[in-house]
Amino acid sequence: MSGKFRTWQCENCGFIYDEAQGLPDEGIAPGTRWEDIPDDFVCPTCGFEKAQFVMVEV
Amino acid sequence: MKIPQDIAQTIVDPKAYSAQKPIDDAFKWLRKEMPLAVAEPEGCYPFWVVTKHDDILHVERQNELFHNGDRPTVLTNITGEKRVREIMGGSPHLVRSLVQMDNPDHGNYRRLTQPYFLPQNIKKLEGRIREIAKSFIDRMEDKGGTCDFARDVAFLYPLHVIMEILGVPEVDEPFMLRLTQELFGPADPDVNRTRKANMTEEEGLQAILATVADFVTYFNKMTKDRREHPRDDVASVIANGTIKGQPLGELEAMSYYIIVASAGHDTTSNTTAGALWALAENPSEYKKLKNNFAELMPGFIEESIRWVTPVKHFMRSATDDTTLRGTPIKKNDWLFLSYPSGNRDEDVFDDPFTFKVDRTPNKQIAFGYGAHVCLGQHLARMEMRILWEELLPRLESVELAGEPKRTEANFVCGPKSVPIRFRMH
Numbered sequence: 001m002s003g004k005f006r007t008w009q010c011e012n013c014g015f016i017y018d019e020a021q022g023l024p025d026e027g028i029a030p031g032t033r034w035e036d037i038p039d040d041f042v043c044p045t046c047g048f049e050k051a052q053f054v055m056v057e058v
Numbered sequence: 059m060k061i062p063q064d065i066a067q068t069i070v071d072p073k074a075y076s077a078q079k080p081i082d083d084a085f086k087w088l089r090k091e092m093p094l095a096v097a098e099p100e101g102c103y104p105f106w107v108v109t110k111h112d113d114i115l116h117v118e119r120q121n122e123l124f125h126n127g128d129r130p131t132v133l134t135n136i137t138g139e140k141r142v143r144e145i146m147g148g149s150p151h152l153v154r155s156l157v158q159m160d161n162p163d164h165g166n167y168r169r170l171t172q173p174y175f176l177p178q179n180i181k182k183l184e185g186r187i188r189e190i191a192k193s194f195i196d197r198m199e200d201k202g203g204t205c206d207f208a209r210d211v212a213f214l215y216p217l218h219v220i221m222e223i224l225g226v227p228e229v230d231e232p233f234m235l236r237l238t239q240e241l242f243g244p245a246d247p248d249v250n251r252t253r254k255a256n257m258t259e260e261e262g263l264q265a266i267l268a269t270v271a272d273f274v275t276y277f278n279k280m281t282k283d284r285r286e287h288p289r290d291d292v293a294s295v296i297a298n299g300t301i302k303g304q305p306l307g308e309l310e311a312m313s314y315y316i317i318v319a320s321a322g323h324d325t326t327s328n329t330t331a332g333a334l335w336a337l338a339e340n341p342s343e344y345k346k347l348k349n350n351f352a353e354l355m356p357g358f359i360e361e362s363i364r365w366v367t368p369v370k371h372f373m374r375s376a377t378d379d380t381t382l383r384g385t386p387i388k389k390n391d392w393l394f395l396s397y398p399s400g401n402r403d404e405d406v407f408d409d410p411f412t413f414k415v416d417r418t419p420n421k422q423i424a425f426g427y428g429a430h431v432c433l434g435q436h437l438a439r440m441e442m443r444i445l446w447e448e449l450l451p452r453l454e455s456v457e458l459a460g461e462p463k464r465t466e467a468n469f470v471c472g473p474k475s476v477p478i479r480f481r482m483h
Contacts, residue, residue, distance in 0.1 A: 013431045014176040025419040044421075046431040047119045058178045 008034050008053040013046040016058060059095045061088065061107060066097035069107065069396070070133060072245035072466040075370060082411065085109055085399035094383045097394070101135040105373065105392040106382075111403040111423060113383055114395050117374055118428040124374035125160045126430065127151065129392050131373055132469050137259050145267070152270055155313035157372065157430065164429065166301045167310065171318075174223075174292055177436045183223070184440065190218050191445045195452060199482050204459055208476040212331035213323075216441055220322035223437075224315070225280070225291030233276075238320040239465075240269040246466040248474060270316070277315040292318060321470070325368040326438045328472020330445060332366035333358075335476045336413040338458045347415045351450045358415040359442050364422035365413050367398045368472045372426070397424055454481040 005020040017023065017037075022030040026044055028037060034053075041050045065084050074080040088095070088109045098104040108114055117124045130139055130150045139150055151158045156168055173179060194215045198205055205211070213235060221231050239249035244262055247255040251265035277293075284297035296314045299306055306314065337344040347354050374393045381387060400423045402410040407417075425432035432438070460477035 009176075012429060014172070014436055016177055045425070045427075045435070046429070047115065047427050056178065058181075 005031070006034065007056055007058050009056040009058075010043040010046060010048050011052050011054055012048040013043060015043050015045045016056070017053065059092060061092055061095045061097040063099075066099045069097065069394075070099045070102070070468055072468050072471075075468050075471055076246075076464045076466040078464065081398060082402065085396060085402065089399060089403060094385055099135075101137065102133070103136055103139075103392060105133075105394045106387065107394050107396065108382070109396055109399040109403075110383070111400040111406040111421070114397070114400045114423055115427050116382065117393060117395060118426055118430065121160065121164075121429040123377055123380055124393065125377050126164075126372070126374060127154075127158045127160050128377070128390070129373065129375040131158045133371060133373060133394060135259070138263060141260075141263055152266065153313035153316055154307075154309050155317035156433065157317065158313070161429070163310075167306070167314070168429075168433065170299045170301065170306075171292060171295055171314075172433065174295065175433050175437055177440075180437050180440055183219075184444065186222070187219055187441060188444050188448065190222075191215060191441075191448045194218075194445075195449050198449075198480075199452070203481065204477070204479050206475055207334050207478050208327075208331040208462075208473045212327045212334070212473075212476070215445060216323040216326035216330065216438075219437075219441055220318065220434075223292055224318050224322070225284070225289060225293035226319065230276070233272075234319050235323075237269050237272055238324050240265065241316075241320055242324055242470040243465045243467045243474075245468075246474070249465060273316045273319070274312045277312055277319075280315070281311065322434055322437075324470060325432075325472075326434075326441055328368035328470070329362050329366045329438070330442055331473040331476050332368075333362035333442070333446075334456065334478065335458070335462050335473055336362070336365055337415075338456050338476075338478055340413055341457075343413060343415045344456065348450055348453075351446065354415050355443055355446065357418055357420060358446070359439055360420040360422055361413065361415055361417045362442065363424045363438075364401045364407075364417075364420060366472050367401045367422075367424045369397055369424065369426075369470050370468055371396055372430075397426075452482050454483045456480040 008017045019033055020030060022028045022032045039050055068074045068080050068084045088107060093110045094106060094108060094113060096104050097107050108117060142152055143150055146152060156164060159167060194211050198211050217231055217235055221234060226234060240251045243249035244266055247253050251269055280293050281297040284294040288294040288298055296311055347358055372395050374395060376387050376389055376391045378389050404410055406421060425435045457479050459479040462473050462476040465471040465474045
Protein backbone atom coordinates (compact mmCIF):
# COMPACT_ATOMS: atom_id res chain seq x y z
CA MET A 1 0.00 0.00 0.00
CA SER A 2 1.33 3.43 -0.81
CA GLY A 3 0.21 6.87 0.31
CA LYS A 4 0.62 9.09 3.29
CA PHE A 5 1.02 7.51 6.70
CA ARG A 6 -1.99 7.98 8.95
CA THR A 7 -2.57 8.22 12.69
CA TRP A 8 -5.14 6.31 14.74
CA GLN A 9 -6.29 7.18 18.23
CA CYS A 10 -7.68 5.13 21.11
CA GLU A 11 -11.09 6.53 21.98
CA ASN A 12 -10.63 5.66 25.65
CA CYS A 13 -7.26 7.09 26.55
CA GLY A 14 -6.14 9.17 23.57
CA PHE A 15 -3.09 7.03 22.74
CA ILE A 16 -1.98 7.66 19.16
CA TYR A 17 -0.71 4.99 16.79
CA ASP A 18 1.40 6.60 14.07
CA GLU A 19 1.90 4.29 11.09
CA ALA A 20 5.21 5.97 10.26
CA GLN A 21 6.67 5.19 13.67
CA GLY A 22 5.02 1.84 14.35
CA LEU A 23 5.38 0.43 17.86
CA PRO A 24 8.78 -1.26 17.99
CA ASP A 25 8.35 -2.15 21.69
CA GLU A 26 5.20 -4.08 20.75
CA GLY A 27 6.89 -5.77 17.78
CA ILE A 28 5.22 -3.52 15.20
CA ALA A 29 7.77 -2.15 12.74
CA PRO A 30 7.82 1.49 11.57
CA GLY A 31 5.71 1.83 8.44
CA THR A 32 3.15 -0.81 9.47
CA ARG A 33 -0.27 0.13 8.18
CA TRP A 34 -3.22 0.03 10.56
CA GLU A 35 -4.97 -2.66 8.50
CA ASP A 36 -1.88 -4.88 8.78
CA ILE A 37 -1.98 -4.86 12.57
CA PRO A 38 -3.59 -8.04 13.97
CA ASP A 39 -7.20 -7.80 15.10
CA ASP A 40 -6.24 -8.88 18.62
CA PHE A 41 -4.09 -5.75 19.05
CA VAL A 42 -4.94 -3.78 22.19
CA CYS A 43 -4.03 -0.23 23.11
CA PRO A 44 -0.67 -0.38 24.91
CA THR A 45 -1.65 2.20 27.49
CA CYS A 46 -5.20 1.16 28.39
CA GLY A 47 -5.92 -2.24 26.84
CA PHE A 48 -8.90 -1.17 24.70
CA GLU A 49 -9.38 -3.16 21.50
CA LYS A 50 -8.31 -2.24 17.97
CA ALA A 51 -11.95 -1.61 17.01
CA GLN A 52 -12.02 1.26 19.49
CA PHE A 53 -9.42 3.27 17.60
CA VAL A 54 -10.44 6.00 15.17
CA MET A 55 -8.41 7.70 12.46
CA VAL A 56 -7.38 11.22 13.44
CA GLU A 57 -5.33 14.09 12.05
CA VAL A 58 -2.69 15.28 14.49
CA MET B 59 -4.21 -17.78 52.42
CA LYS B 60 -3.65 -14.86 54.75
CA ILE B 61 -0.74 -12.44 54.61
CA PRO B 62 1.39 -12.36 57.80
CA GLN B 63 0.20 -9.54 60.03
CA ASP B 64 3.48 -7.59 60.03
CA ILE B 65 3.42 -7.42 56.21
CA ALA B 66 -0.29 -6.53 56.19
CA GLN B 67 0.39 -3.62 58.57
CA THR B 68 3.40 -2.44 56.57
CA ILE B 69 1.63 -2.15 53.22
CA VAL B 70 -0.94 0.27 54.64
CA ASP B 71 1.43 2.24 56.87
CA PRO B 72 1.98 5.85 55.66
CA LYS B 73 5.39 5.91 57.35
CA ALA B 74 6.47 2.83 55.40
CA TYR B 75 5.71 4.66 52.13
CA SER B 76 7.76 7.60 53.35
CA ALA B 77 10.72 5.34 54.13
CA GLN B 78 10.08 3.26 50.95
CA LYS B 79 12.45 0.38 51.80
CA PRO B 80 9.88 -1.38 54.04
CA ILE B 81 7.39 -1.12 51.17
CA ASP B 82 9.87 -2.41 48.59
CA ASP B 83 10.81 -5.31 50.89
CA ALA B 84 7.21 -6.18 51.76
CA PHE B 85 5.99 -6.28 48.17
CA LYS B 86 9.11 -8.10 46.97
CA TRP B 87 8.33 -10.80 49.52
CA LEU B 88 4.64 -10.87 48.59
CA ARG B 89 5.31 -11.12 44.84
CA LYS B 90 7.50 -14.14 45.51
CA GLU B 91 5.63 -15.88 48.32
CA MET B 92 2.02 -14.65 48.19
CA PRO B 93 1.38 -12.78 44.94
CA LEU B 94 -2.37 -12.75 45.57
CA ALA B 95 -3.51 -13.17 49.16
CA VAL B 96 -5.74 -11.62 51.77
CA ALA B 97 -4.58 -8.92 54.18
CA GLU B 98 -6.51 -7.82 57.24
CA PRO B 99 -4.68 -4.90 58.85
CA GLU B 100 -5.94 -3.85 62.27
CA GLY B 101 -9.30 -2.10 62.03
CA CYS B 102 -9.83 -2.90 58.33
CA TYR B 103 -12.11 -5.23 56.48
CA PRO B 104 -10.09 -7.97 54.73
CA PHE B 105 -8.99 -7.36 51.15
CA TRP B 106 -7.02 -9.14 48.43
CA VAL B 107 -3.59 -7.64 47.78
CA VAL B 108 -2.89 -7.71 44.04
CA THR B 109 0.88 -7.44 43.63
CA LYS B 110 1.64 -8.71 40.11
CA HIS B 111 1.73 -6.49 37.03
CA ASP B 112 -0.36 -8.92 34.94
CA ASP B 113 -3.02 -9.27 37.62
CA ILE B 114 -3.38 -5.51 38.04
CA LEU B 115 -3.90 -5.17 34.27
CA HIS B 116 -6.37 -8.09 34.33
CA VAL B 117 -8.48 -6.43 37.03
CA GLU B 118 -8.33 -2.93 35.57
CA ARG B 119 -9.23 -4.14 32.07
CA GLN B 120 -12.49 -5.65 33.33
CA ASN B 121 -14.20 -2.59 34.69
CA GLU B 122 -17.65 -4.20 34.70
CA LEU B 123 -16.44 -7.21 36.73
CA PHE B 124 -14.36 -5.09 39.12
CA HIS B 125 -16.12 -1.90 40.19
CA ASN B 126 -14.59 1.27 41.58
CA GLY B 127 -17.58 2.69 43.40
CA ASP B 128 -19.40 -0.09 45.24
CA ARG B 129 -16.96 -0.01 48.17
CA PRO B 130 -14.39 2.65 49.14
CA THR B 131 -12.08 3.37 46.18
CA VAL B 132 -9.23 4.29 48.53
CA LEU B 133 -8.34 2.08 51.49
CA THR B 134 -10.46 3.17 54.47
CA ASN B 135 -10.73 1.46 57.83
CA ILE B 136 -14.01 0.15 59.22
CA THR B 137 -14.67 3.12 61.52
CA GLY B 138 -13.82 5.64 58.81
CA GLU B 139 -16.06 3.95 56.26
CA LYS B 140 -18.93 3.80 58.75
CA ARG B 141 -18.62 7.54 59.51
CA VAL B 142 -18.45 8.45 55.82
CA ARG B 143 -21.55 6.38 55.10
CA GLU B 144 -23.36 8.20 57.95
CA ILE B 145 -22.36 11.59 56.58
CA MET B 146 -22.98 10.76 52.90
CA GLY B 147 -26.36 9.07 53.18
CA GLY B 148 -25.03 5.55 52.76
CA SER B 149 -22.34 6.19 50.14
CA PRO B 150 -18.79 5.10 51.07
CA HIS B 151 -17.34 8.17 49.27
CA LEU B 152 -16.89 11.75 50.47
CA VAL B 153 -16.52 12.88 46.87
CA ARG B 154 -17.79 11.34 43.64
CA SER B 155 -15.27 11.98 40.90
CA LEU B 156 -14.31 9.81 37.92
CA VAL B 157 -12.33 7.45 40.14
CA GLN B 158 -15.36 6.66 42.31
CA MET B 159 -17.70 6.13 39.33
CA ASP B 160 -18.63 3.11 37.27
CA ASN B 161 -20.53 3.01 34.00
CA PRO B 162 -22.69 4.50 32.71
CA ASP B 163 -21.78 7.59 34.78
CA HIS B 164 -18.04 7.08 34.40
CA GLY B 165 -18.12 7.16 30.60
CA ASN B 166 -20.55 10.08 30.50
CA TYR B 167 -18.55 12.20 32.94
CA ARG B 168 -15.18 11.29 31.43
CA ARG B 169 -16.30 12.27 27.92
CA LEU B 170 -17.15 15.73 29.20
CA THR B 171 -13.52 16.82 29.64
CA GLN B 172 -11.68 14.10 27.70
CA PRO B 173 -11.35 16.21 24.50
CA TYR B 174 -9.55 18.90 26.51
CA PHE B 175 -6.84 16.45 27.60
CA LEU B 176 -6.21 14.68 24.27
CA PRO B 177 -2.72 15.06 22.74
CA GLN B 178 -3.98 17.09 19.79
CA ASN B 179 -5.54 19.64 22.14
CA ILE B 180 -2.81 19.93 24.75
CA LYS B 181 -0.28 20.36 21.91
CA LYS B 182 -1.81 23.83 21.51
CA LEU B 183 -0.69 24.61 25.07
CA GLU B 184 2.94 23.65 24.48
CA GLY B 185 4.19 27.22 23.88
CA ARG B 186 2.54 28.56 27.02
CA ILE B 187 3.71 25.62 29.15
CA ARG B 188 7.27 26.16 27.87
CA GLU B 189 7.10 29.80 29.02
CA ILE B 190 5.95 28.65 32.46
CA ALA B 191 8.72 26.03 32.65
CA LYS B 192 11.36 28.61 31.70
CA SER B 193 10.12 31.01 34.35
CA PHE B 194 10.49 28.37 37.07
CA ILE B 195 13.98 27.45 35.86
CA ASP B 196 14.93 31.15 35.91
CA ARG B 197 13.69 31.30 39.50
CA MET B 198 15.71 28.20 40.32
CA GLU B 199 18.82 29.80 38.83
CA ASP B 200 18.17 32.91 40.91
CA LYS B 201 18.43 30.75 44.04
CA GLY B 202 22.18 30.84 43.46
CA GLY B 203 23.21 27.20 43.47
CA THR B 204 21.09 25.58 46.17
CA CYS B 205 17.37 24.99 46.42
CA ASP B 206 14.75 22.52 47.49
CA PHE B 207 13.80 21.23 44.08
CA ALA B 208 10.53 19.74 45.36
CA ARG B 209 9.29 22.90 47.04
CA ASP B 210 10.82 25.52 44.75
CA VAL B 211 10.14 23.94 41.34
CA ALA B 212 8.41 20.56 41.27
CA PHE B 213 5.39 21.47 43.42
CA LEU B 214 4.82 24.82 41.75
CA TYR B 215 5.27 24.26 38.02
CA PRO B 216 2.57 21.58 37.41
CA LEU B 217 0.35 23.47 39.87
CA HIS B 218 0.60 26.64 37.78
CA VAL B 219 -0.06 24.73 34.53
CA ILE B 220 -3.18 22.93 35.74
CA MET B 221 -4.57 26.02 37.47
CA GLU B 222 -4.31 27.96 34.20
CA ILE B 223 -6.11 25.10 32.43
CA LEU B 224 -8.77 24.90 35.12
CA GLY B 225 -9.11 28.67 35.36
CA VAL B 226 -7.94 29.33 38.94
CA PRO B 227 -6.12 32.68 39.30
CA GLU B 228 -2.45 32.62 40.26
CA VAL B 229 -3.12 34.34 43.56
CA ASP B 230 -5.10 31.28 44.71
CA GLU B 231 -2.45 28.72 43.80
CA PRO B 232 -0.89 28.50 47.30
CA PHE B 233 -4.39 27.82 48.69
CA MET B 234 -4.97 25.04 46.14
CA LEU B 235 -1.55 23.54 46.92
CA ARG B 236 -2.27 23.54 50.64
CA LEU B 237 -5.68 21.88 50.20
CA THR B 238 -4.17 19.26 47.88
CA GLN B 239 -1.44 18.41 50.37
CA GLU B 240 -4.00 18.21 53.17
CA LEU B 241 -6.14 15.87 51.08
CA PHE B 242 -3.34 13.52 50.07
CA GLY B 243 -1.18 13.72 53.20
CA PRO B 244 -3.64 13.39 56.11
CA ALA B 245 -1.16 11.38 58.20
CA ASP B 246 1.84 13.63 57.59
CA PRO B 247 2.30 16.34 60.25
CA ASP B 248 4.27 18.49 57.78
CA VAL B 249 1.31 18.87 55.43
CA ASN B 250 -1.94 17.79 57.09
CA ARG B 251 -4.54 20.31 58.19
CA THR B 252 -3.87 20.19 61.92
CA ARG B 253 -0.08 19.66 61.69
CA LYS B 254 -0.50 16.98 64.34
CA ALA B 255 1.40 13.70 64.18
CA ASN B 256 -1.10 11.43 65.85
CA MET B 257 -4.61 12.58 65.19
CA THR B 258 -7.49 10.46 66.44
CA GLU B 259 -9.61 8.91 63.71
CA GLU B 260 -12.35 11.46 64.29
CA GLU B 261 -9.87 14.37 64.17
CA GLY B 262 -8.52 12.98 60.90
CA LEU B 263 -12.00 12.71 59.43
CA GLN B 264 -12.92 16.22 60.55
CA ALA B 265 -9.72 17.57 59.01
CA ILE B 266 -10.50 15.96 55.65
CA LEU B 267 -14.11 17.19 55.83
CA ALA B 268 -12.86 20.72 56.45
CA THR B 269 -10.49 20.48 53.48
CA VAL B 270 -13.26 19.23 51.19
CA ALA B 271 -15.53 22.01 52.50
CA ASP B 272 -12.90 24.61 51.57
CA PHE B 273 -12.68 23.21 48.07
CA VAL B 274 -16.48 23.19 47.75
CA THR B 275 -16.86 26.78 48.95
CA TYR B 276 -14.21 27.92 46.47
CA PHE B 277 -15.59 26.01 43.50
CA ASN B 278 -19.20 26.95 44.20
CA LYS B 279 -18.17 30.57 43.64
CA MET B 280 -16.35 29.53 40.50
CA THR B 281 -19.41 27.70 39.16
CA LYS B 282 -21.53 30.80 39.65
CA ASP B 283 -18.95 32.95 37.90
CA ARG B 284 -18.50 30.60 34.91
CA ARG B 285 -22.23 30.23 34.42
CA GLU B 286 -22.48 34.01 34.16
CA HIS B 287 -19.20 34.54 32.31
CA PRO B 288 -18.06 31.35 30.53
CA ARG B 289 -14.43 31.26 29.40
CA ASP B 290 -12.14 28.89 27.51
CA ASP B 291 -11.20 26.87 30.60
CA VAL B 292 -12.06 23.54 32.18
CA ALA B 293 -14.04 25.24 34.99
CA SER B 294 -16.44 26.54 32.33
CA VAL B 295 -16.79 23.02 30.91
CA ILE B 296 -17.68 21.67 34.35
CA ALA B 297 -19.95 24.58 35.29
CA ASN B 298 -21.89 24.57 32.02
CA GLY B 299 -21.55 20.96 30.93
CA THR B 300 -24.57 18.73 30.57
CA ILE B 301 -25.05 14.98 30.59
CA LYS B 302 -28.10 13.81 28.70
CA GLY B 303 -29.37 17.38 28.72
CA GLN B 304 -29.03 17.87 32.48
CA PRO B 305 -26.38 19.87 34.38
CA LEU B 306 -23.87 17.84 36.39
CA GLY B 307 -25.00 16.76 39.85
CA GLU B 308 -23.75 19.12 42.56
CA LEU B 309 -21.59 16.50 44.29
CA GLU B 310 -20.26 15.29 40.95
CA ALA B 311 -19.43 18.81 39.74
CA MET B 312 -17.60 19.68 42.98
CA SER B 313 -15.76 16.37 42.85
CA TYR B 314 -14.75 17.03 39.23
CA TYR B 315 -13.18 20.37 40.20
CA ILE B 316 -11.46 18.76 43.18
CA ILE B 317 -9.88 15.92 41.22
CA VAL B 318 -8.56 18.29 38.53
CA ALA B 319 -7.31 20.76 41.15
CA SER B 320 -5.53 18.08 43.21
CA ALA B 321 -4.59 14.99 41.19
CA GLY B 322 -4.00 17.28 38.21
CA HIS B 323 -0.69 18.50 39.65
CA ASP B 324 0.38 16.51 42.72
CA THR B 325 1.23 13.33 40.81
CA THR B 326 3.31 15.20 38.21
CA SER B 327 5.03 17.15 40.98
CA ASN B 328 5.93 13.95 42.81
CA THR B 329 7.29 12.36 39.65
CA THR B 330 9.33 15.42 38.68
CA ALA B 331 10.86 15.75 42.15
CA GLY B 332 11.56 12.02 42.31
CA ALA B 333 13.21 12.08 38.89
CA LEU B 334 15.65 14.80 39.88
CA TRP B 335 16.37 12.99 43.14
CA ALA B 336 17.17 9.84 41.13
CA LEU B 337 19.41 11.76 38.72
CA ALA B 338 21.28 13.45 41.57
CA GLU B 339 21.90 10.04 43.16
CA ASN B 340 22.97 8.43 39.89
CA PRO B 341 25.62 10.63 38.23
CA SER B 342 26.26 8.13 35.43
CA GLU B 343 22.56 8.08 34.50
CA TYR B 344 22.48 11.87 34.67
CA LYS B 345 25.48 12.09 32.35
CA LYS B 346 23.96 9.57 29.94
CA LEU B 347 20.75 11.55 29.81
CA LYS B 348 22.39 14.94 29.53
CA ASN B 349 24.58 13.80 26.63
CA ASN B 350 21.65 12.47 24.63
CA PHE B 351 18.50 13.91 26.10
CA ALA B 352 16.58 14.38 22.85
CA GLU B 353 16.71 10.67 22.07
CA LEU B 354 16.37 9.39 25.64
CA MET B 355 13.62 11.78 26.75
CA PRO B 356 10.51 9.60 26.17
CA GLY B 357 12.11 6.63 27.94
CA PHE B 358 13.44 8.78 30.78
CA ILE B 359 9.95 10.13 31.41
CA GLU B 360 8.44 6.62 31.52
CA GLU B 361 11.20 5.52 33.88
CA SER B 362 10.59 8.54 36.13
CA ILE B 363 6.91 7.64 36.30
CA ARG B 364 7.72 3.98 37.06
CA TRP B 365 10.34 4.95 39.61
CA VAL B 366 8.09 7.24 41.65
CA THR B 367 4.67 5.67 40.99
CA PRO B 368 2.91 8.46 42.90
CA VAL B 369 -0.47 6.69 43.15
CA LYS B 370 0.18 3.86 45.58
CA HIS B 371 -3.10 2.00 45.29
CA PHE B 372 -6.71 1.96 44.24
CA MET B 373 -9.37 -0.44 45.49
CA ARG B 374 -11.80 -2.44 43.38
CA SER B 375 -14.64 -4.79 44.35
CA ALA B 376 -15.85 -7.83 42.44
CA THR B 377 -19.36 -7.61 41.02
CA ASP B 378 -19.57 -11.39 40.61
CA ASP B 379 -17.78 -14.58 41.59
CA THR B 380 -14.64 -14.97 39.47
CA THR B 381 -11.06 -16.22 39.57
CA LEU B 382 -7.76 -14.35 39.53
CA ARG B 383 -4.43 -16.17 39.22
CA GLY B 384 -6.47 -19.35 39.60
CA THR B 385 -7.78 -18.20 42.96
CA PRO B 386 -11.54 -17.87 43.57
CA ILE B 387 -12.67 -14.30 44.24
CA LYS B 388 -16.17 -13.91 45.65
CA LYS B 389 -18.71 -11.31 44.67
CA ASN B 390 -18.19 -8.11 46.72
CA ASP B 391 -14.59 -9.07 47.68
CA TRP B 392 -12.36 -6.02 47.97
CA LEU B 393 -9.06 -5.80 46.06
CA PHE B 394 -6.05 -3.55 46.73
CA LEU B 395 -4.17 -2.86 43.47
CA SER B 396 -0.57 -2.01 44.34
CA TYR B 397 0.95 0.07 41.55
CA PRO B 398 4.43 0.32 43.18
CA SER B 399 4.47 -3.46 43.35
CA GLY B 400 3.37 -3.86 39.73
CA ASN B 401 6.08 -1.41 38.71
CA ARG B 402 8.77 -3.45 40.48
CA ASP B 403 7.53 -6.83 39.21
CA GLU B 404 10.62 -8.91 38.44
CA ASP B 405 8.69 -10.83 35.74
CA VAL B 406 8.18 -7.63 33.76
CA PHE B 407 11.14 -5.36 34.61
CA ASP B 408 14.80 -6.38 34.52
CA ASP B 409 16.64 -5.13 37.58
CA PRO B 410 13.48 -3.33 38.79
CA PHE B 411 15.10 -1.54 41.74
CA THR B 412 17.56 0.29 39.48
CA PHE B 413 16.79 3.63 37.86
CA LYS B 414 17.71 3.42 34.17
CA VAL B 415 17.10 6.43 31.93
CA ASP B 416 17.28 4.16 28.87
CA ARG B 417 15.08 1.33 30.19
CA THR B 418 13.28 -0.40 27.35
CA PRO B 419 10.72 -1.80 27.15
CA ASN B 420 9.01 -0.03 30.01
CA LYS B 421 5.41 -1.06 30.52
CA GLN B 422 4.94 0.98 33.68
CA ILE B 423 1.38 0.99 35.04
CA ALA B 424 1.45 4.09 37.22
CA PHE B 425 -1.36 5.71 35.21
CA GLY B 426 -3.58 2.67 35.67
CA TYR B 427 -5.10 0.76 32.78
CA GLY B 428 -8.48 0.17 31.17
CA ALA B 429 -11.41 2.57 31.27
CA HIS B 430 -10.04 4.39 34.32
CA VAL B 431 -6.57 5.07 32.92
CA CYS B 432 -5.41 8.56 33.96
CA LEU B 433 -7.22 11.29 32.03
CA GLY B 434 -4.27 13.67 32.39
CA GLN B 435 -1.49 11.28 31.36
CA HIS B 436 -0.68 13.09 28.09
CA LEU B 437 -0.54 16.45 29.83
CA ALA B 438 1.67 15.02 32.58
CA ARG B 439 4.13 13.59 30.07
CA MET B 440 4.20 16.83 28.08
CA GLU B 441 4.79 18.96 31.19
CA MET B 442 7.69 16.78 32.26
CA ARG B 443 9.21 16.67 28.76
CA ILE B 444 9.11 20.45 28.45
CA LEU B 445 10.63 21.03 31.89
CA TRP B 446 13.52 18.66 31.21
CA GLU B 447 14.05 20.03 27.68
CA GLU B 448 14.48 23.46 29.21
CA LEU B 449 16.39 22.47 32.34
CA LEU B 450 18.90 19.88 31.15
CA PRO B 451 20.76 22.07 28.64
CA ARG B 452 21.19 24.73 31.35
CA LEU B 453 22.06 22.42 34.22
CA GLU B 454 25.80 21.78 34.40
CA SER B 455 25.78 19.68 37.56
CA VAL B 456 23.45 18.58 40.33
CA GLU B 457 23.93 16.73 43.60
CA LEU B 458 21.96 16.21 46.77
CA ALA B 459 22.60 18.84 49.44
CA GLY B 460 20.80 17.05 52.24
CA GLU B 461 18.52 14.12 52.85
CA PRO B 462 15.38 14.11 50.67
CA LYS B 463 12.10 13.22 52.36
CA ARG B 464 8.87 11.65 51.16
CA THR B 465 5.36 12.45 52.37
CA GLU B 466 3.86 10.00 54.85
CA ALA B 467 0.85 8.71 52.94
CA ASN B 468 -0.46 5.42 51.59
CA PHE B 469 -2.60 6.70 48.72
CA VAL B 470 -0.82 9.44 46.72
CA CYS B 471 2.66 10.51 47.72
CA GLY B 472 6.21 11.22 46.67
CA PRO B 473 9.07 13.49 47.68
CA LYS B 474 8.18 16.47 49.85
CA SER B 475 11.74 17.79 50.04
CA VAL B 476 14.68 17.33 47.65
CA PRO B 477 17.52 19.67 48.70
CA ILE B 478 20.05 20.06 45.90
CA ARG B 479 23.26 21.86 45.07
CA PHE B 480 23.56 22.74 41.39
CA ARG B 481 25.48 24.73 38.81
CA MET B 482 23.98 26.26 35.70
CA HIS B 483 25.93 26.76 32.46
